Structures are given as C-alpha cells and as structure tokens.
Amino acid sequence: MRILxxxxxxxxxxxxxxxxxxGPWSNQYCNIKIIHIKIMDNRGNIIxxxxxxxxxxxxxxxxxxxxxxxxxxxxxxxxxxxxxxTRVEQRSIACKRLDGGYEIVEGYHYIK
Amino acid sequence: xxDMKLLKVIIISSSIFLLANCASNIQTVRETxxxxxxxxxxxxxxxxxxxxxxxxxxxxTQYLRFSLNDDEKKMHQSAVYHALNxxxxxxxxxWHSRERLTQGKVRVIHSFEVSNGYCRVxxxxxxxxxxxxxxxNKACKRSTSGDNWVFLD
Numbered sequence: 576m577r578i579l580x581x582x583x584x585x586x587x588x589x590x591x592x593x594x595x596x597x598g599p600w601s602n603q604y605c606n607i608k609i610i611h612i613k614i615m616d617n618r619g620n621i622i623x624x625x626x627x628x629x630x631x632x633x634x635x636x637x638x639x640x641x642x643x644x645x646x647x648x649x650x651x652x653x654x655x656x657x658x659x660x661t662r663v664e665q666r667s668i669a670c671k672r673l674d675g676g677y678e679i680v681e682g683y684h685y686i687k
Numbered sequence: 688x689x690d691m692k693l694l695k696v697i698i699i700s701s702s703i704f705l706l707a708n709c710a711s712n713i714q715t716v717r718e719t720x721x722x723x724x725x726x727x728x729x730x731x732x733x734x735x736x737x738x739x740x741x742x743x744x745x746x747x748t749q750y751l752r753f754s755l756n757d758d759e760k761k762m763h764q765s766a767v768y769h770a771l772n773x774x775x776x777x778x779x780x781x782w783h784s785r786e787r788l789t790q791g792k793v794r795v796i797h798s799f800e801v802s803n804g805y806c807r808v809x810x811x812x813x814x815x816x817x818x819x820x821x822x823x824n825k826a827c828k829r830s831t832s833g834d835n836w837v838f839l840d
Contacts, residue, residue: 654768657744657835667765669773669780676725677769679782684761 607631646670649680653687663687725779729796729810730823732839737808741827741837748840751813751820759784759791763813766793771807771826771836789815796823804829 607628614623640646649670655662664687668680749767750760762782770780770793779794790813797808804827812821825839 652769652773654765654772655835656764656768657833662833662835665765665768667761667769669765669769676778677774677780679762679765679769679780681758681762681782681785684758684765 640670644673646678647673726792726794726810726812727821730821732808732823732825736839737825739825739839741825741839743838743840744835745838749811749824749838751811751822753813753815753818753820755789755813755815756786758786759789763791763793763811766791767809767811768836769793770795770809787815788817789813801827801829803831 608631610627610629612623612625612627613621615621640649647670649668651666652669653664653666656665657663666685666687668683669677670680671677745764750763755763759782762784766780766782774780774795776795776798779792781790781792783790792812793809795807795809799806806825806827808823808825810821810823812819822840826836828834828836
C-alpha cells in the first residue's frame with residue numbers, strides 16, 4: 576500500500592510543470608518600472624525627491640489579443656521627425672496582426 | 688467547286704469562332720488573396736516622377752486633403768514611418784479611430800537603391816465617413832539628407 580502511495584506521489588511530482596505565464600509571449604507577467612520624482616518650487620529649489628517602483632503587467636492584454644485572433648505581437652517602434660533644425664524622436668506601438676499586416680495602437684504616441 | 692467554297696466558308700467561320708473565343712478569355716491579372724487585396728490599385732508615379740528628388744520632410748499633403756484631428760494625424764504619421772522603417776514591400780500598416788469612422792492604411796510597394804541611400808515608394812489610403820482617397824508617394828533616405836526621410840509630395 577505504501578509503495579503504491581509513493582509511486583502515485585512520484586507520478587504526480589513528475590507530471591507537475593512550472594506555471595507558464597504570458598502564454599505565447601514570455602514567462603514574465605509583470606515588469607517593475609522605476610520612476611524618479613522631483614518636486615521643485617518656483618525658484619527651482621528641490622522640495623522633495625523620491626524614487627517609486629511601479630509594477631506594470633501587460634501580458635494578459637497581449638494574451639487576449641492573440642487569443643482573439645487580433646494580434647501576434649505588439650511592440651514599440653521609434654522614428655525621427657525633423658522639426659525645424661532639430662530632430663525629435665517619436666514613439667508608438669504597432670501590433671503585428673495574424674494576417675501579416677500591422678496596426679497602430681491609438682493613444683500610445685509619445686515624444687521621447 | 689462547291690466543295691471548295693464550302694471548305695473556305697467552314698475555315699473562315701471556324702477561324703472567327705476561335706478568335707472570338709480567345710478574345711473573351713483574355714483576363715486582367717488580379718490578386719485573389721493577400722494584403723494587396725485590401726487596397727485599390729496604386730496610382731503609378733511614372734518614370735519622370737520616380738526620378739524626381741524629394742523636397743518635403745513632412746507636410747500636410749500626407750493627410751490627403753482630409754480634415755483629421757490630432758490623434759488621427761499622429762496615427763497616420765506613425766503608420767507612414769512604421770511602414771517605411773519596419774516593413775518589407777507588401778504588408779499594410781493600418782490605423783483606426785475609436786471616435787469616428789476614420790481609418791488609414793499604408794503599404795510600401797517598391798524599394799530601390801540610389802546613390803548615397805535608398806528610396807521606397809508607398810501607397811497611403813485614408814477613409815473618413817465613407818469617403819476614400821489614396822495616393823502614391825516616394826520617400827528617400829540619403830546620407831546627404833541627414834538620415835531623414837525626404838518625401839516627393
């Protein structure tokens with residue numbers, strides 16, 4: 576009886592696999608973003624300075640996009656836009672759709 | 688003699704029938720699947736326009752005379768630069784507005800090398816409330832242009 580119990584336990588132990596987070600994306604659900612905050616008065620004197628850590632989780636959204644057949648992957652892309660005599664780096668997100676095309680995600684355009 | 692005439696008539700009529708049949712079988716080549724199907728045939732730039740050097744860095748004509756809001760302009764600009772910098776010839780980069788029936792598509796249709804750089808010909812399409820316009824443009828990136836894309840229009 577004990578041998579049977581041990582054998583069953585052994586089978587269960589070998590069958591158990593580590594949880595795969597992020598579906599087809601990666602094994603990481605969340606990333607930690609470090610934000611430096613400086614609060615200054617009108618004269619430029621630093622009143623308060625602190626560092627905050629923010630946890631951002633986005634793999635769930637990516638899994639949803641993939642699962643619904645909307646997108647295969649989404650990533651930031653950058654380009655340089657000439658403005659007067661200077662060039663400004665711009666950033667947006669494009670998702671690669673399952674049909675091979677790409678889609679710009681609305682509301683994620685930033686100037687770096 | 689009558690047989691010869693009959694033979695001539697048969698030969699001529701069968702020739703006419705064959706020619707007519709061939710003519711009816713001539714079809715234009717069309718794509719039946721793939722991302723090219725989702726956009727109209729691109730307007731040809733022609734050899735003259737293709738050889739012209741670009742003049743513009745980025746101007747309002749890219750919005751194809753549509754009155755787009757700021758978000759839509761940013762998305763269209765993003766799509767153009769994404770297509771130029773990140774995609775091969777063919778795949779479309781699209782954008783859609785959540786607020787109204789507005790969308791845009793950009794695809795590179797031809798790429799070629801020039802002295803000190805390379806050029807890409809692309810087709811841009813914008814649709815606002817059912818009205819659609821599309822245009823073919825050329826962008827070149829040369830070492831002399833400070834690594835900027837310089838557009839024909």
